[in-house]
Amino acid sequence: MPLSVTKASAEDQEDVLPENGRLYECTVLYPLSLSQKEEQDLRKNIEMFFTEVGGQQVAFDVWGRRGLAYAIGGAHEGNFVVYHYHLDPAHVREVDRQIRILPGVLRHLLIKLPEGYSIVRYSQLFEIWQEEQKTSVVRERITKEEHLKKRVIERASKRTVSEKPDRSKGGLTAQALTKGIEKIISDEDIHL
Amino acid sequence: MTQRSSQHSVPRKRCPFCEKEVKYIDYKDYPALKSHVDYFGNMRKRYHTGVCLRHQKKLRQAIERARFMGMLSYRK
Numbered sequence: 035m036p037l038s039v040t041k042a043s044a045e046d047q048e049d050v051l052p053e054n055g056r057l058y059e060c061t062v063l064y065p066l067s068l069s070q071k072e073e074q075d076l077r078k079n080i081e082m083f084f085t086e087v088g089g090q091q092v093a094f095d096v097w098g099r100r101g102l103a104y105a106i107g108g109a110h111e112g113n114f115v116v117y118h119y120h121l122d123p124a125h126v127r128e129v130d131r132q133i134r135i136l137p138g139v140l141r142h143l144l145i146k147l148p149e150g151y152s153i154v155r156y157s158q159l160f161e162i163w164q165e166e167q168k169t170s171v172v173r174e175r176i177t178k179e180e181h182l183k184k185r186v187i188e189r190a191s192k193r194t195v196s197e198k199p200d201r202s203k204g205g206l207t208a209q210a211l212t213k214g215i216e217k218i219i220s221d222e223d224i225h226l
Numbered sequence: 227m228t229q230r231s232s233q234h235s236v237p238r239k240r241c242p243f244c245e246k247e248v249k250y251i252d253y254k255d256y257p258a259l260k261s262h263v264d265y266f267g268n269m270r271k272r273y274h275t276g277v278c279l280r281h282q283k284k285l286r287q288a289i290e291r292a293r294f295m296g297m298l299s300y301r302k
Contacts, residue, residue, distance in 0.1 A: 102297075112296065156252075
């Protein structure tokens with residue numbers, strides 16, 4: 035379980051971040067239907083909002099194509115981009131309002147991060163997790179198939195064992211009957 | 227009675243977040259959140275998962291944020 039969390043290394047962050055302001059995280063979701071130009075413009079606009087206010091970009095993570103749990107604005111898939119900015123708290127509302135108005139954005143979330151938060155790239159972690167899931171699913175399938183094969187073989191062997199004596203019994207009785215009848219018919223002493 | 231209760235005592239579940247000394251639960255961490263949400267999209271109660279109250283509250287916030295961003299469903 036890759037937890038986001040962290041007994042955080044405050045020393046590392048102090049090196050990265052300037053003294054004023056706080057660390058904020060902005061996640062933006064936009065639809066796949068946007069062209070590359072529109073996508074670039076959108077990202078530039080969002081970065082502009084932060085830079086205008088004096089925000090400093092700390093990290094930037096593009097998740098790429100992701101399925102959505104429910105349709106948002108008619109879109110079942112979208113692109114996620116996660117920005118980490120060091121920003122003055124006084125300007126957060128303004129930036130939030132500007133992103134909300136921006137056309138092409140399905141959802142956005144601008145949140146304050148706790149002190150000592152270490153930035154994690156979930157795009158990579160998610161891919162690793164997906165691969166693990168796939169391998170586990172494949173393993174389960176293989177084990178299920180093997181189990182089924184075993185069961186089929188067992189059933190087939192049981193049938194052959196159970197059917198053999200029945201056939202032999204049936205064959206013997208029929209033969210015996212025919213022989214007996216023939217004997218009776220061929221017997222000269224008996225007058226039918 | 228005391229003997230009986232001691233015989234049938236169920237070991238108390240430990241909070242998986244406390245064991246890892248988690249201070250913040252991230253809403254972007256889908257694999258971590260998924261195990262605390264059932265098939266219908268409802269949050270699993272801490273009675274079943276063993277999560278402590280402090281982390282349950284943080285988990286709730288993370289799940290609500292993930293729902294808002296379309297990473298988790300509200301209801302299936």
